[in-house]
């Protein structure tokens with residue numbers, strides 16, 4: 477294990493939460509001042525909000541600041557929201573944005589080490605331990621299989637670099653042929669596998685006719701990037717004959733939370749507080765919720781991020797904070813947050829791709845079925861092997877003359893809708909057209925009035941029945 481990671485784990489064991497909070501507060505004051513003075517648009521946002529750096533004396537003044545949303549990052553021109561000159565940027569990470577435009581998140585060289593150490597701590601907590609000595613003094617553990625897409629996305633970039641601090645890591649791109657994975661798994665015999673929950677099921681389906689994955693002797697599977705239910709966890713554990721942990725992260729805040737061995741299946745995760753300030757806001761009033769265990773919108777300030785202001789950044793996930801000052805058997809002084817309880821808007825994930833309501837609405841418009849539709853997400857699991865697959869069906873109100881016209885129109889709508897959504901979401905296109913681990917959206921026509929008659933209030937456009 478790398479010394480950087482060992483030192484950080486040591487620091488987290490020996491620093492009490494009061495000291496972490498004090499250093500957090502100091503960094504926070506400097507961070508707001510930095511973004512105010514180096515980012516014209518953020519300065520305008522603060523001015524309009526009637527707040528300047530002189531009002532920010534500690535992290536308890538955080539609620540005086542405006543909320544930043546993903547729209548602020550996607551607004552053109554792309555560099556207007558940058559707080560550093562371009563020559564300080566090492567690379568750009570890409571994820572889909574709420575308006576259909578992709579978010580390009582700049583990463584500075586200065587920030588990189590912190591990202592990797594933070595994400596490594598979270599992977600280590602989640603059970604990716606590399607090589608280690610058992611209590612009896614024997615050598616145990618082994619290689620790490622990082623199974624994510626290679627490309628402009630954050631997952632493989634974070635995972636590879638972080639896991640390399642823990643132990644030898646295999647770059648297992650999910651686009652590689654399944655025969656490559658068979659050869660690699662049989663030769664390298666990894667002990668840890670890290671991937672998306674929805675990809676794991678597909679991976680099992682494709683790999684199990686070719687090899688017996690459950691006999692690899694995996695010590696842990698870590699699932700990141702998408703929420704999954706306890707039922708899904710049990711299913712994966714049965715299929716792969718190992719234990720499964722949850723890790724929460726994204727491009728803006730890196731690997732941010734994870735279950736340690738003591739928290740698995742408890743509904744709680746550790747939160748990386750040295751770099752990240754977490755707020756929970758009421759869904760209606762957007763006022764801060766101080767009581768633990770009360771659900772609200774997750775808003776995060778990334779103290780490490782200088783390239784763009786991730787300051788009071790609205791994640792959109794619903795969570796609650798844990799009881800303060802609770803100690804955990806793992807010995808790390810990191811606070812608790814709940815596992816993700818859902819989204820407060822209609823954003824959803826389909827096979828690891830983030831899909832935003834605006835992308836669905838504009839694809840519907842381009843496909844020509846306008847406003848009268850309802851999208852339903854379902855998860856079908858195969859009784860025999862326990863493998864599940866997700867499906868996206870869109871019901872559209874339309875008058876048709878006969879069955880033949882209905883079928884023709886459904887297939888034309890499906891084709892146009894998938895084309896439009898693939899154009900606006902590179903992630904969706906990867907999953908549906910290239911890796912093909914989720915089926916494309918299917919359009920089904922229903923008689924006019926059916927969707928709207930069933931709803932007394934405003935029609936809910938997106939219904940997620942997977943959990």
Ligand SMILES: [Zn+2]
Pocket residue numbers: 736737738739746804805806807808
């Ligand atoms: Zn713990």
